[in-house]
Amino acid sequence: MTVTATATATAPPPPASAGKPPGRRPRSRTGRNRAGTSAWTPWLYLLPALAVLGALLVYPVYQLGLISFLEYTQAQVSGGEPTSFQGLGNYTALFADPQFRQVLLATVVFAAACVAGTLVVGCALAVLLTRVRALPRLALMLAALGAWATPAVTGSTVWVFLFDADFGPVNKLLGLGDFSWTYGRYSAFALVLLEVVWCSFPFVMVTVYAGIRAVPTEVLEAAALDGASPWRIWRSVTAPLLRPILAVVTIQSVIWDFKVFTQIYVMTGGGGIAGQNLVLNVYAYQQAFASSQYSLGAAIGVVMLLILLAVTLVYLRILRRQGEEL
Numbered sequence: 001m002t003v004t005a006t007a008t009a010t011a012p013p014p015p016a017s018a019g020k021p022p023g024r025r026p027r028s029r030t031g032r033n034r035a036g037t038s039a040w041t042p043w044l045y046l047l048p049a050l051a052v053l054g055a056l057l058v059y060p061v062y063q064l065g066l067i068s069f070l071e072y073t074q075a076q077v078s079g080g081e082p083t084s085f086q087g088l089g090n091y092t093a094l095f096a097d098p099q100f101r102q103v104l105l106a107t108v109v110f111a112a113a114c115v116a117g118t119l120v121v122g123c124a125l126a127v128l129l130t131r132v133r134a135l136p137r138l139a140l141m142l143a144a145l146g147a148w149a150t151p152a153v154t155g156s157t158v159w160v161f162l163f164d165a166d167f168g169p170v171n172k173l174l175g176l177g178d179f180s181w182t183y184g185r186y187s188a189f190a191l192v193l194l195e196v197v198w199c200s201f202p203f204v205m206v207t208v209y210a211g212i213r214a215v216p217t218e219v220l221e222a223a224a225l226d227g228a229s230p231w232r233i234w235r236s237v238t239a240p241l242l243r244p245i246l247a248v249v250t251i252q253s254v255i256w257d258f259k260v261f262t263q264i265y266v267m268t269g270g271g272g273i274a275g276q277n278l279v280l281n282v283y284a285y286q287q288a289f290a291s292s293q294y295s296l297g298a299a300i301g302v303v304m305l306l307i308l309l310a311v312t313l314v315y316l317r318i319l320r321r322q323g324e325e326l
Contacts, residue, residue: 061305067298074292090299099275100283100300107258107279110189114257117197119250122204127234129209141206148202156266159195182268185276192263192277200256204249211245212238244318251315255308261285280304 068090075081094100125144129137147155163170165180182188215238223233239246261281264271271278271286278286280300288297 064298064301064305067295068302070295072295072298077292077294086295090295091303094296094299094303099278103278103280103283104303106189106277110193110279111254111257111260114193114196114200114260115250115253117193118200118204118253118257119246121197122201122249123208123246125201125205126208126212127230129205130212144202144205147198148200150199152199152262153266155199156195156263159191159198160267163191183273185272188268188272188277192260192267195263195267196257196260200253204253207245207249208242211242215241247318248315251311251318254311255315258308258311259304 069086069088070076071084071086071089076083125140129140132140150158160182162168163181165171165178171177171179180187181191219237219241220233223237228236259281260279264277264279264282265285268277271282275283275286281304284297284300284304287293287300
């Protein structure tokens with residue numbers, strides 16, 4: 001009993017942090033952590049990038065928003081008339097224009113079709129890459145990366161030649177004669193959609209292929225031994241495991257395809273006959289530079305910025321939710 005009491009009396013007291021849940025690293029009054037680094041050190045490393053982004057992004061966005069609230073036409077640019085504040089007048093006129101609403105709807109539908117086509121082709125080829133030998137896999141990867149690296153203007157020009165009504169080899173191969181793909185509204189949109197998918201699917205293919213290679217082979221083999229078909233394995237096993245990657249490529253494809261400009265402008269001659277193939281980017285360009293309505297063009301740019309900002313916030317929220325699971 002004496003030994004026990006003596007040992008208890010002479011035992012050192014437990015540390016102050018014992019029994020407490022782990023939390024943030026304690027910082028000293030000077031703002032430094034245990035590693036001796038200041039709390040401002042990460043911001044000092046980010047300062048050059050933040051300065052470049054501020055100069056190249058914040059100020060142009062500010063000017064874009066400012067012009068959208070003004071009456072800013074060729075008369076104001078040349079100095080013939082003073083600039084006047086319009087408030088929400090440009091936005092009111094914009095949403096009251098039936099052509100803008102039609103173009104907005106066409107942009108949303110066209111972007112959705114491009115995203116769906118890109119995901120289907122990219123995921124299908126990613127699965128194919130896992131089932132072919134090394135040489136065909138290398139050839140497919142090089143061909144896809146070549147399409148991805150092709151400039152948009154060059155790719156659009158090549159596609160216009162391939163589907164040309166007089167000299168295009170596609171019409172001759174299909175026996176369509178002098179059928180013009182860019183004359184009809186839906187055929188022109190379909191042609192541009194094919195070109196957008198062609199230059200966009202390599203990103204999805206490479207990203208999803210890398211994700212498939214990271215899936216444990218034991219899981220796929222167990223599903224195959226249970227009698228699951230390849231489609232059932234993809235739908236019930238592979239796709240759920242690839243959900244974070246699929247979310248990333250989907251949101252990024254939405255952002256890219258919503259901002260399509262070059263393909264529409266080059267392949268349809270600036271928006272098609274009577275503007276039947278206009279999308280928001282081309283419509284903003286026409287309003288700002290063809291009609292000298294710079295304030296309306298800026299308002300369209302702000303609307304696109306807000307839509308894409310909402311999509312980006314959803315993208316960041318998805319990443320934040322799934323970041324703890326990865």
